[in-house]
Amino acid sequence: MTLYEKVRQLGNRAYGAPRIGLPEYEWWSEALHGLSNVGPGTFFDDSVAHATSFPTPILTTASFNESLWNTIGKAVSTEARALYNLGHAGLTFWSPTINVARDPRWGRIIETPGEDPFVVGTYAANYVRGLQDVEGTEHYKDLNSRPLKVSACCKHFTAYDVDNWKGVQRYTFDAKVTEQDLVETFNRPFQMCVQNGLDLDCGVYYTDNVENAVKHGKVREALVDRSLQYLYVVLMRLGIFDGHSQYNSLGINDVCSNEHIELAAEAAREGIVLLKNDNGILPLATGNYGRWSYAAGCSNVKCPDGSLIGPAVQVATASDATIIVAGIDLSIEAESRDRLDLLLPGKQTDLINQVANASKGPVVLVIMSAGGVDISFAKNNPKIHAILWSGYPGEEGGRLPVTWYQADYVDKLPLTSMQLRPDDSNGYPGRTYKFFDGPTVFPFGYGLSYTKFNYTLKAATNRQPIKLTKFQHCRDLPYKNGTFKPSCPAIAIDDLKCPKKFKLAVEVKNVGNRDGDEVVLVYSQPPVGIVGTHIKNLIAFQKVFVAAGTSKTIQFAINTCQGLGIVDSNGNALLPSGAHTIIVGDGVIVFQFN
Numbered sequence: 001m002t003l004y005e006k007v008r009q010l011g012n013r014a015y016g017a018p019r020i021g022l023p024e025y026e027w028w029s030e031a032l033h034g035l036s037n038v039g040p041g042t043f044f045d046d047s048v049a050h051a052t053s054f055p056t057p058i059l060t061t062a063s064f065n066e067s068l069w070n071t072i073g074k075a076v077s078t079e080a081r082a083l084y085n086l087g088h089a090g091l092t093f094w095s096p097t098i099n100v101a102r103d104p105r106w107g108r109i110i111e112t113p114g115e116d117p118f119v120v121g122t123y124a125a126n127y128v129r130g131l132q133d134v135e136g137t138e139h140y141k142d143l144n145s146r147p148l149k150v151s152a153c154c155k156h157f158t159a160y161d162v163d164n165w166k167g168v169q170r171y172t173f174d175a176k177v178t179e180q181d182l183v184e185t186f187n188r189p190f191q192m193c194v195q196n197g198l199d200l201d202c203g204v205y206y207t208d209n210v211e212n213a214v215k216h217g218k219v220r221e222a223l224v225d226r227s228l229q230y231l232y233v234v235l236m237r238l239g240i241f242d243g244h245s246q247y248n249s250l251g252i253n254d255v256c257s258n259e260h261i262e263l264a265a266e267a268a269r270e271g272i273v274l275l276k277n278d279n280g281i282l283p284l285a286t287g288n289y290g291r292w293s294y295a296a297g298c299s300n301v302k303c304p305d306g307s308l309i310g311p312a313v314q315v316a317t318a319s320d321a322t323i324i325v326a327g328i329d330l331s332i333e334a335e336s337r338d339r340l341d342l343l344l345p346g347k348q349t350d351l352i353n354q355v356a357n358a359s360k361g362p363v364v365l366v367i368m369s370a371g372g373v374d375i376s377f378a379k380n381n382p383k384i385h386a387i388l389w390s391g392y393p394g395e396e397g398g399r400l401p402v403t404w405y406q407a408d409y410v411d412k413l414p415l416t417s418m419q420l421r422p423d424d425s426n427g428y429p430g431r432t433y434k435f436f437d438g439p440t441v442f443p444f445g446y447g448l449s450y451t452k453f454n455y456t457l458k459a460a461t462n463r464q465p466i467k468l469t470k471f472q473h474c475r476d477l478p479y480k481n482g483t484f485k486p487s488c489p490a491i492a493i494d495d496l497k498c499p500k501k502f503k504l505a506v507e508v509k510n511v512g513n514r515d516g517d518e519v520v521l522v523y524s525q526p527p528v529g530i531v532g533t534h535i536k537n538l539i540a541f542q543k544v545f546v547a548a549g550t551s552k553t554i555q556f557a558i559n560t561c562q563g564l565g566i567v568d569s570n571g572n573a574l575l576p577s578g579a580h581t582i583i584v585g586d587g588v589i590v591f592q593f594n
Contacts, residue, residue, distance in 0.1 A: 003211055006224050009231065011207040013040070025235065031076050031093040031131070031150075032111050033057055033394065034264075035083060041090035048088050048252065051079045052260040052395065055268045057096065057123070058370050059391030061113040062398030062447075063270035064519040065543045066126050072267060073130020075260045077150045080131075082250040091238045092151040093131070098124045098189040099161050101371070101402050102431055105339040105415050106161045110330075110370035110392065114401025115432040115444060116538050117185050121192025128152045128193060134246065147244065148237045154193035158186045165338040165415045177418045179571030180532075185420060185434075265396035270517070273398050274448040276379060276387035281362045283450060284321060293319065297355070301329045303346030309354055316359040324352055327368035329392075338415060342374045342407045349377060356383040366390055372404030376441050399447035399519045403433050403440055421532060434534040445521050445538075445586075451512030451548065455520070455588045458553055461502035463594045464560055466575075471495065475574055483529025490566075490574040498561035498575075502593060506584055508544055509551035519543050521585060522556060524593075526566055527578035536583065539563035564593070 001017055008015040012028035029041035035051035037043050044050055054060065054072050061069075083089035097111035098120055113123035129138075131152045140146035159175040159182070162168060177186060213219040235241065274282065295312040297303075316322045326348050333339055343349075356363045356378075364386045365378050378384045389400070412429050422430030430436040433444035468474070472495045474488035508518050522540040526533045540556045540563070564580050565573050579592045 001228075003214060003221060003224075006221075006228060007211040007214075008207055009228055010210055010224070013207075014231075015207075025240070026090050027092045029080075029090045029093050031080060031095040032097060033060065033072075034076055035079055035089060039094060041092070042083065043088055045088075048083060048086055048255060050256065051083065052076075052256050052264055054264045055271055055394040056110050056370060056392040057113050058101070058110060058401060059271040059393060059398075060267050061119060061123050061271070061401040062273055062389075062391065063267065063543065064119075064399055064401075064521075064541050065270055066122065068267060068270060069123050069126040070130040071263065073127040074133075075130075075263055077131045078250065079255045079260070080150045081244075081247040082252065082254040085248065085250055086252065091148075091240065092153070092234070094153050094155055095131075096124050096127050096152065096154060096193075097156070098154045098193050099156055099158075100185055100189060100432075102161050102418070102420070103410075103415050104342060104371035104402065104405060105165065105410060106371070107163045107333045107337040107339070108161070108335050109402070110333060111335075115403060116401070116434070117188040118192075118538050119401060119541075120189040124154055124189055124193035128154065144233055144237070146237065147239065148234070149247070151234050151238060154190055157190055158182065159418060162415055163338050164336045166340075168416055170336075173416065175418050178569070180567050180569050181418070181420045183571045183573065184534075184567035185432075261396060264394050268390070268393035268396055271391060271398045272393065273389045273400055273446070274386070274450070275367075275389055275442055275446070276384070277448050277450075278382070278385045280450075281385040282364065282388075284362075284364075297324075297351045298346065298348065301327070301331060301345060303348045303351065306347045306350055309347065309351050312351060312355050313358045316355045316363075319359060320361040321364070322355060322359040322361060323364045323366060324355055325366045325368065326352055327366075327373065329368070333370055339371065342372060342405060342410055344373055344375070352378060352384070353381070356381060359383070362386070364388065368392060372400075372402055372441065374405070374407035374441055376406060379441060399445045399521070400442055401444070403436065403444045404442040405436075405440055409438070434537060437535055447519070449512075449516050449518065451510055451514040451516040453516070453518045453546065454509045454511050455585055456507040456509070457584070457589045457591065458505040458507050460504040460582070460591060460593075462592060464500060464502055466491065466496070466577075475568075475572070477568065477574065477576060478531040479529040480531055484578075485529065486527075486577045488577055490576045493561045493565050493573040493575055496561060496575065498559060501557040501559050502563070503555065503557050504582070504584075505553055505555050506589065507551050507553045508546055510546040510548050513548050515545070515547045517543055517545050520554060522558070523583040524564055525581040525583065526564070527576050527580060530566070530576060532569060533566045 005017040014025045016022045016024040026041040028039040030036040030039045033054040033056050100117050101109045101112045101115045113120045131150050132148050134147045134149050159177045162173045163170045214221050293315045295315045296308050297312040362385045365384050366388045420431045421435050475490040477489040479485040520542050523536040524539050525536045540558050542554050544552050546552050565575050579594050582593050583590050
């Protein structure tokens with residue numbers, strides 16, 4: 001190819017090279033929770049009207065179910081292959097989003113798997129494997145010869161979570177991030193997902209400017225060649241040029257199939273979080289009801305006035321049970337649309353309170369949102385018996401993957417501040433459950449159940465000695481005055497092979513009278529006294545089904561460096577010596593690991 005022809009392949013629209021028979025290709029398609037026509041590579045029409053819409057990632061993440069994330073990826077890629085065969089989609093997708101939800105006001109929080117980098121990375125890895133893996137080839141060692149079902153793209157590399165806030169635009173925002181936060185939080189999901197380098201640009205910047213840059217010596221043509229090699233190896237692995245017989249038979253019957261529709265419904269069921277359930281009001285008894293009534297309450301989500309509250313109150317007055325659906329939508333939080341506060345919009349709070357006060361029976365409040373909303377008033381209102389967060393559940397019980405802060409939290413820090421750690425000297429509160437210990441509406445990992453579970457620690461490693469070699473050296477760490485500091489405070493993780501894992505076994509017993517799923521979360525806390533580190537850190541999780549009156553024992557094997565490591569102020573990953581605290585669940589099991 002000539003330089004001109006090469007450069008024309010570097011944007012999301014690769015123009016091909018007719019002179020040598022290279023066809024055009026559109027790289028940009030989207031599949032965050034199902035195939036979307038947002039990117040130019042996918043379109044719908046009368047012959048293919050839509051694809052299966054799964055819950056948004058933040059709700060799916062609330063299930064804490066790794067196999068579910070992988071299965072959704074498989075379903076999405078099957079529909080992608082079907083649409084490709086029908087000429088309606090490409091096979092390369094700008095998905096998943098792997099940015100950490102640093103601030104609940106960010107509009108694109110809807111796309112993220114939450115605020116914890118370990119959870120975000122775990123979600124991304126499972127979803128990408130579901131999208132890309134061709135059955136039977138998962139263990140190929142030569143990646144260049146390993147076929148792909150579709151190709152995923154983990155976006156966006158790092159430190160992006162401002163879109164349009166008080167005049168600050170994402171394209172010009174200067175994200176000032178410490179090396180410590182970059183290594184510990186912002187970069188980790190990308191490293192867990194995939195890191196192959198940037199070889200094309202979503203737009204026309206490369207195609208418009210690279211040719212001139214090469215001619216002026218600012219870019220070497222060899223770099224262009226390398227990028228093209230990477231890109232076209234991906235297309236070859238997809239079978240773009242010679243077909244992929246395994247998927248040639250997929251067609252319209254594989255899009256929105258009954259199996260995928262049921263999977264979408266199951267994902268919504270697993271993700272919905274029970275936030276309040278006074279006196280076990282939920283679940284409501286199933287059966288045939290004589291009649292039901294509906295009232296809008298507000299003309300739209302922004303609820304600009306209270307003119308429709310009266311009819312809603314009338315309906316509640318005559319009802320044996322009342323369900324109120326409230327929250328926000330894409331007109332308030334979305335790409336290029338950041339929120340200014342954490343409150344329900346307009347007159348929604350008035351609507352909820354008046355309807356709850358008028359209802360003669362139990363009241364259930366359902367909140368739809370991606371980011372958290374301050375509903376302290378409803379949490380504390382005895383007239384509101386139950387609260388559910390349903391996120392955006394897609395076309396058809398989990399734990400919160402983000403912290404729900406009180407409304408005044410956002411008054412203490414601008415959305416543009418990238419700092420995660422608190423600064424008491426200026427009242428800066430810190431961000432995410434790892435660094436914020438103030439009052440919340442609902443904390444990260446919160447979620448109730450219709451039944452009751454007890455945990456018992458059956459076995460655990462409590463000590464792991466590490467003998468230093470002549471190539472390993474102690475690293476210093478700052479400790480608070482008056483706290484014990486070991487003679488060898490820490491070791492650089494890069495100097496350790498870290499093959500060892502510490503293990504624990506937890507028995508989960510269902511002592512209620514309903515079958516149920518339980519999400520078991522395991523956290524670590526660093527040795528007491530270390531300055532500038534996290535409060536606690538999620539290091540493992542599993543979801544388990546336990547029938548009423550029975551128990552199951554689940555096993556965890558956690559890499560010591562990954563589970564107990566910290567990052568110092570210079571961005572160095574270190575393993576502190578001393579007593580680490582391991583916490584299972586909401587503190588029901590706590591033990592020391594030395």
